[in-house]
Amino acid sequence: MPAYGRFPSSQYLIIQNRHFLIDSGEGTQMQLMHYGIGIHKINHIFISHLHGDHYLGLTGLLFSMHLQRRETDLHLFSFRGLDEILLTQLKYSSSVLNYKIIFHALTEGKIETIFEDDAVTVEAIPLDHKIKTSGFLFREKPKNIRLDKNMLKEGMLLQHIVQLKSGKDVVSKEDELLYKASDYTLPPKPSFSYAYCSDTQPFLQIIEQIRGVDLLYHEATFTEDEKERARQTKHSTAAEAADVAKRADVKKLIIGHFSARYKDLAPVLKEATEIFPTTSLATEGESFELND
Amino acid sequence: MPAYGRFPSSQYLIIQNRHFLIDSGEGTQMQLMHYGIGIHKINHIFISHLHGDHYLGLTGLLFSMHLQRRETDLHLFSFRGLDEILLTQLKYSSSVLNYKIIFHALTEGKIETIFEDDAVTVEAIPLDHKIKTSGFLFREKPKNIRLDKNMLKEGMLLQHIVQLKSGKDVVSKEDELLYKASDYTLPPKPSFSYAYCSDTQPFLQIIEQIRGVDLLYHEATFTEDEKERARQTKHSTAAEAADVAKRADVKKLIIGHFSARYKDLAPVLKEATEIFPTTSLATEGESFELND
Numbered sequence: 001m002p003a004y005g006r007f008p009s010s011q012y013l014i015i016q017n018r019h020f021l022i023d024s025g026e027g028t029q030m031q032l033m034h035y036g037i038g039i040h041k042i043n044h045i046f047i048s049h050l051h052g053d054h055y056l057g058l059t060g061l062l063f064s065m066h067l068q069r070r071e072t073d074l075h076l077f078s079f080r081g082l083d084e085i086l087l088t089q090l091k092y093s094s095s096v097l098n099y100k101i102i103f104h105a106l107t108e109g110k111i112e113t114i115f116e117d118d119a120v121t122v123e124a125i126p127l128d129h130k131i132k133t134s135g136f137l138f139r140e141k142p143k144n145i146r147l148d149k150n151m152l153k154e155g156m157l158l159q160h161i162v163q164l165k166s167g168k169d170v171v172s173k174e175d176e177l178l179y180k181a182s183d184y185t186l187p188p189k190p191s192f193s194y195a196y197c198s199d200t201q202p203f204l205q206i207i208e209q210i211r212g213v214d215l216l217y218h219e220a221t222f223t224e225d226e227k228e229r230a231r232q233t234k235h236s237t238a239a240e241a242a243d244v245a246k247r248a249d250v251k252k253l254i255i256g257h258f259s260a261r262y263k264d265l266a267p268v269l270k271e272a273t274e275i276f277p278t279t280s281l282a283t284e285g286e287s288f289e290l291n292d
Numbered sequence: 293m294p295a296y297g298r299f300p301s302s303q304y305l306i307i308q309n310r311h312f313l314i315d316s317g318e319g320t321q322m323q324l325m326h327y328g329i330g331i332h333k334i335n336h337i338f339i340s341h342l343h344g345d346h347y348l349g350l351t352g353l354l355f356s357m358h359l360q361r362r363e364t365d366l367h368l369f370s371f372r373g374l375d376e377i378l379l380t381q382l383k384y385s386s387s388v389l390n391y392k393i394i395f396h397a398l399t400e401g402k403i404e405t406i407f408e409d410d411a412v413t414v415e416a417i418p419l420d421h422k423i424k425t426s427g428f429l430f431r432e433k434p435k436n437i438r439l440d441k442n443m444l445k446e447g448m449l450l451q452h453i454v455q456l457k458s459g460k461d462v463v464s465k466e467d468e469l470l471y472k473a474s475d476y477t478l479p480p481k482p483s484f485s486y487a488y489c490s491d492t493q494p495f496l497q498i499i500e501q502i503r504g505v506d507l508l509y510h511e512a513t514f515t516e517d518e519k520e521r522a523r524q525t526k527h528s529t530a531a532e533a534a535d536v537a538k539r540a541d542v543k544k545l546i547i548g549h550f551s552a553r554y555k556d557l558a559p560v561l562k563e564a565t566e567i568f569p570t571t572s573l574a575t576e577g578e579s580f581e582l583n584d
Contacts, residue, residue, distance in 0.1 A: 001355075001356050001359045001360075002321060002322050002325065002352075002356070003325070005326075007322065008352075026318055026319060026321070026322070026348075026349060026352040027318060027319045027322055029294060029318070030294050030299065030318070030319055033294065033295070034297075050381075050384040050385050051385050052351055052352055052355045052381070052385060053352075053355075056318075056348070056351055056352045057318065059344055059348055060294075060300075060318040060344055060345075060348045063293075063344045063345075064293045064294070067293045067552075068293075079384075081380075081383075081384035082384070084380055084384075085377070085380050085381055085384065088373075088376055088377050088380050089342075089344065089377055091373075092342040092371075092373035092374070092376075092377065092423075093342050093343050093344060093423065094422065094423050130386065131384075131385065131386050260359075
């Protein structure tokens, strides 16, 4: 339940100029606008599960894209049901969107690559919640080596530079080594990974899949004193989220999806950092950057 | 489309301790919370039509009522379709609300009383929009005369006071006039009326139904320079809304539902006040009071 100015779940993820939206709780489009983020760059939306606090902002966002005269295809990843909900809403509003929504149905309990392009893959992470729920694992593919521009000299031929950039040594017609690729290039930039896990109770099965990711978002609806309630509702406590982060040896943890019973989030954060120190709170408008 | 911090349509109306919600665009529950209004007193929700900006906040609100452990019946007035949308959403979230929603289906194009109790009636106002749309006319019933407490004297019998309050003179057994009711009572307080008309293009048929209301809300999506667009989308201009108010001889007009093209609303207000001076803007958190 939204409380203390906190909104339901939605995250905006940019990887190499790809703009992904993860979940879309009520008010997502207003919050994007509030934080100065245009909606026209979003081409892929991932919805973890069909509880209202994770998707009720989707329809308004899709209509606003329509009003902004979007024509580009939009890819929507979700369990079946969301397609029926959207079609019902479109039917009664007598609306035909002026762009195409391509619906990609998730499969319950299956680790699979649901998106892949030149630079990024997205895997479904089966989670353990009251209804079928999937997390999402975003991985940058290995990157190319880079030219070391400080080493380039005047008079080098373009064809030679292109060859060096692809990692190949340049030799003359007489088989004499002209330039050694390793002298003129730098190693690839690191490839980052981000795992979004919400909503779920602690689920050991995900540990291997998310092992070593640079950034993990794991829900932490409750603190340990509400553990019984966490089990009833299939949510996690802050300590449990931190324990998952520790076992999976991730670099950094973000916790979120806090119950309306917590006005002050300091105790929630404290409970997690005692187990996993590099933990941050996912609060409204907060942004996290992974850079080399 | 929400813009400049403006939210889609929703109004909260209190009449003699009855709490009505009229339309429920995305973010309604957050805005109610923001303005310090509890949601548990709302027992009647009126949805004018099934365009997203008038109902997409409803489901989140209904779920929050559930999470707040509501048990009281909730009455929902809308055209058919909203029931199907809600049932589909409940089905996929595997949720059973712990209170009952009583759905009252509106009839297209029909002026009818859709709600009535001791103190208030609500009539449907057929409107002229792209899909079937209904406004709502809220009327207080005539009120009782009131005791003039300044006139009561010590030693008057309770039974005589009760009789005076009901407007009857008090006479002795010998038929002698003891107290004349008109001396001890004040006339009834005025009964107020409020008409909500959104979305619609100007529709002369409503004039007689809303004639003389104390307060009229009429949509004014555009200004006159966008009249062609107003006709295409079956919306009204500010001048047209003011013209309706003038023809219907209402006491006060509120205009709202402004297009995202208007950042500054002063020209919209000016266009209306030139025709109907007692016009106000419906902006976020604004409240209007009708008191004697």
